[in-house]
Amino acid sequence: MFFTYLWRELRRRRRQAVLIALGLALGVGLVITVTAASDGVTASQATVLHTLYGVGTDITVTQPPAKGSGGGTSFGFRQEIKNVRSGQIAAGTKININQLVSSQYGTMSAGPAARAARLDGVSSVAGGLALTDVTVSGTVPPLSAGSGSFSSSFTTNTFTVDGVDLSHASLGPLGAAKLTAGRALAPADAHANDVLVNASYATANKLGVGGKLVIGGTSFTITGIASVPQSGNPPDAYIPLARAQAIGQASASAKLGGKVNTLYVSAASAADIPAVQAGLHRLLPGATVTDASDLAGEVTGSLASASSLAANLGRWLSVAVLAAAFGVASVLTMAAVSRRVREFGTLKALGWRSGRIVGQVMGESLAIGAAGAVIGVALGYAGTALIDTLAPKLTATVGASNAASVSGPGRLLSPGAAQALSGAGHSVSVTLSAPVTLGAVGLAVLLAVAGGLIAGSFGGWRAARLRPASALARVA
Amino acid sequence: MAAPVLAGPVYQLSGVTKRYRTGRSEVLALRGVDLVIRDGEWLAVQGPTGHGKSTLLQLLGGLDRPTSGVVEFDGHDLARLPEAAVTRARARSVGFVFQTFNLIPTLSAAENVEAALVPLRLGAAARRERAARGLAAVGLGDRLRHLPSELSGGQQQRVAIARALVKEPRVLLADEPTGNLDEGTRDEIITLLEDLWRSRGLTVVLVTHDSVVAGRAPRLGQMRNGMFEEAPRGEPVRRNQ
Numbered sequence: 135m136f137f138t139y140l141w142r143e144l145r146r147r148r149r150q151a152v153l154i155a156l157g158l159a160l161g162v163g164l165v166i167t168v169t170a171a172s173d174g175v176t177a178s179q180a181t182v183l184h185t186l187y188g189v190g191t192d193i194t195v196t197q198p199p200a201k202g203s204g205g206g207t208s209f210g211f212r213q214e215i216k217n218v219r220s221g222q223i224a225a226g227t228k229i230n231i232n233q234l235v236s237s238q239y240g241t242m243s244a245g246p247a248a249r250a251a252r253l254d255g256v257s258s259v260a261g262g263l264a265l266t267d268v269t270v271s272g273t274v275p276p277l278s279a280g281s282g283s284f285s286s287s288f289t290t291n292t293f294t295v296d297g298v299d300l301s302h303a304s305l306g307p308l309g310a311a312k313l314t315a316g317r318a319l320a321p322a323d324a325h326a327n328d329v330l331v332n333a334s335y336a337t338a339n340k341l342g343v344g345g346k347l348v349i350g351g352t353s354f355t356i357t358g359i360a361s362v363p364q365s366g367n368p369p370d371a372y373i374p375l376a377r378a379q380a381i382g383q384a385s386a387s388a389k390l391g392g393k394v395n396t397l398y399v400s401a402a403s404a405a406d407i408p409a410v411q412a413g414l415h416r417l418l419p420g421a422t423v424t425d426a427s428d429l430a431g432e433v434t435g436s437l438a439s440a441s442s443l444a445a446n447l448g449r450w451l452s453v454a455v456l457a458a459a460f461g462v463a464s465v466l467t468m469a470a471v472s473r474r475v476r477e478f479g480t481l482k483a484l485g486w487r488s489g490r491i492v493g494q495v496m497g498e499s500l501a502i503g504a505a506g507a508v509i510g511v512a513l514g515y516a517g518t519a520l521i522d523t524l525a526p527k528l529t530a531t532v533g534a535s536n537a538a539s540v541s542g543p544g545r546l547l548s549p550g551a552a553q554a555l556s557g558a559g560h561s562v563s564v565t566l567s568a569p570v571t572l573g574a575v576g577l578a579v580l581l582a583v584a585g586g587l588i589a590g591s592f593g594g595w596r597a598a599r600l601r602p603a604s605a606l607a608r609v610a
Numbered sequence: 611m612a613a614p615v616l617a618g619p620v621y622q623l624s625g626v627t628k629r630y631r632t633g634r635s636e637v638l639a640l641r642g643v644d645l646v647i648r649d650g651e652w653l654a655v656q657g658p659t660g661h662g663k664s665t666l667l668q669l670l671g672g673l674d675r676p677t678s679g680v681v682e683f684d685g686h687d688l689a690r691l692p693e694a695a696v697t698r699a700r701a702r703s704v705g706f707v708f709q710t711f712n713l714i715p716t717l718s719a720a721e722n723v724e725a726a727l728v729p730l731r732l733g734a735a736a737r738r739e740r741a742a743r744g745l746a747a748v749g750l751g752d753r754l755r756h757l758p759s760e761l762s763g764g765q766q767q768r769v770a771i772a773r774a775l776v777k778e779p780r781v782l783l784a785d786e787p788t789g790n791l792d793e794g795t796r797d798e799i800i801t802l803l804e805d806l807w808r809s810r811g812l813t814v815v816l817v818t819h820d821s822v823v824a825g826r827a828p829r830l831g832q833m834r835n836g837m838f839e840e841a842p843r844g845e846p847v848r849r850n851q
């Protein structure tokens with residue numbers, strides 16, 4: 135009887151039922167589409183951020199360079215100039231200096247890395263070295279030629295090299311790399327002169343697997359070529375951390391033995407990140423502790439606009455449509471109950487309990503809500519399919535407007551990010567997709583059913599309050 | 611009309627008053643009604659519009675509560691029973707027939723009759739079987755699947771009577787059951803009610819304007835200014851009096 139009555143009643147007022155169901159469906163469809171688009175934007179952001187940052191890395195820690203070490207990459211060359219000026223190197227002498235140096239960041243000993251790993255909420259920690267290989271070559275000019283001529287007599291070539299902890303290769307710069315040829319660096323290569331070369335650098339310099347690359351004066355064998363999204367301005371080469379520490383230099387006179395200049399930290403969960411950040415600040419006062427949200431704030435362009443759009447306009451539009459649908463459903467249900475006063479009065483006269491009548495009204499509203507959910511899920515899928523079909527290109531711009539603000543003292547980011555941001559405006563295109571998750575579908579269905587329940591509650595409340603005598607008095 | 615043998619009282623009303631508020635004004639619908647209705651009795655109540663006939667019927671059916679006084683049904687004061695108990699009594703013991711039939715328009719004749727059995731928690735098969743028997747008893751065994759809109763006024767009222775009686779109540783309360791029917795159909799319906807009253811030993815309280823209908827009742831009363839007066843047999847109150 136319950137379902138027969140319910141079905142017949144919905145058939146009787148099918149236009150109203152369809153209107154309510156479509157209203158709820160529109161809200162549900164919007165929630166699914168906006169949620170999927172938002173997830174898509176988040177995934178695109180993650181793609182961009184991971185390339186800047188390293189897949190799996192939640193936080194990076196760097197130290198500002200020590201005061202007085204601002205000579206950057208040229209401290210080895212300055213030593214040679216001193217030698218020329220002191221007469222130790224004669225004019226006409228050919229010079230070829232190749233050094234691997236840490237110029238952007240201050241260094242940290244192994245201790246902080248070990249202590250960071252013991253912080254609550256930390257899943258794993260990997261140390262790394264972001265280095266620059268500098269080659270200065272030329273012929274020493276006569277001292278009388280002046281400093282301008284002196285400098286112009288030499289050429290400088292640089293490329294970036296990351297020393298990676300191969301026991302935690304998934305953390306940090308290698309996290310986003312995809313092998314395209316040869317083999318990856320393995321923990322067994324920790325002390326080998328093996329190098330993994332970035333595909334674009336390999337192409338530009340005609341390098342291939344099995345070839346040689348001189349880094350810091352040492353010849354390395356190219357074991358593989360890796361493709362890394364360019365958005366992160368990735369290093370040109372990756373070598374084992376131990377080798378980087380052995381041949382790299384912190385200054386003209388100091389080697390990097392046992393030291394790192396970056397910590398890549400993975401938190402046990404997203405909720406732990408703030409606590410881990412605080413712990414790292416306590417552990418390493420003065421260090422720059424950066425997480426993905428800091429970095430996300432530095433990304434501009436249509437990706438950031440889409441993110442803002444999804445987070446603000448999309449969300450509020452969904453809420454507004456759902457609220458309107460709930461309101462319309464409630465008003466129409468109450469109006470329907472008003473029209474059925476005589477019917478409900480009769481049922482009460484027949485001995486139907488108020489609860490049974492309320493249940494009937496709620497059942498009708500729930501059925502409409504369920505229909506709205508089904509149509510809404512279909513609309514949501516259609517909306518996301520449209521986004522996937524159109525596949526709009528979003529650009530993430532890093533660095534153009536923010537280079538100054540991020541490169542100042544105390545505002546240093548992770549190596550990849552800093553490299554990206556320190557250059558000119560660096561734009562990356564990502565294709566927006568809208569993946570529908572079961573969670574989003576579940577949420578939308580829940581909302582539609584809730585809409586039905588809310589509407590039914592209003593209608594049921596009105597039906598329950600009906601006194602049978604007054605309901606029947608209208609027709610008696 | 612040969613009346614069944616009367617037993618003890620089903621209803622005992624003493625000093626029943628009922629006040630209504632309509633906006634800022636107050637209406638005294640019943641003014642100290644004293645009335646005893648015996649089991650198996652047929653009482654017709656006449657009276658001008660607005661003099662308390664329907665209010666009396668609603669109090670008898672537990673659809674409303676008196677402002678003061680006692681409405682005793684089968685030994686229980688309906689005014690003091692909790693709502694659930696009144697609803698239960700209505701579901702089991704009281705059948706209603708209305709002037710406008712009050713059938714659920716979306717349900718078939720059989721489903722309308724079944725609706726009266728829903729509160730009794732019978733299984734679907736038992737409900738269907740009893741509904742079919744109930745409709746057969748009022749001569750509509752071949753109209754089970756018809757919607758109210760597919761039935762004539764007289765047939766709709768027969769469905770309403772079947773719905774009222776399918777649960778085998780002790781009391782049938784009828785509010786102008788022939789008010790919307792032509793004379794021929796009116797006579798058919800009254801004859802049907804008389805047959806059912808006689809065969810089932812029902813107690814019938816029927817409110818009507820129609821002197822012909824009232825005249826067929828063994829006992830006649832009238833409501834005037836909210837008070838019940840017994841009318842001598844053979845002198846039914848005239849319409850619009």
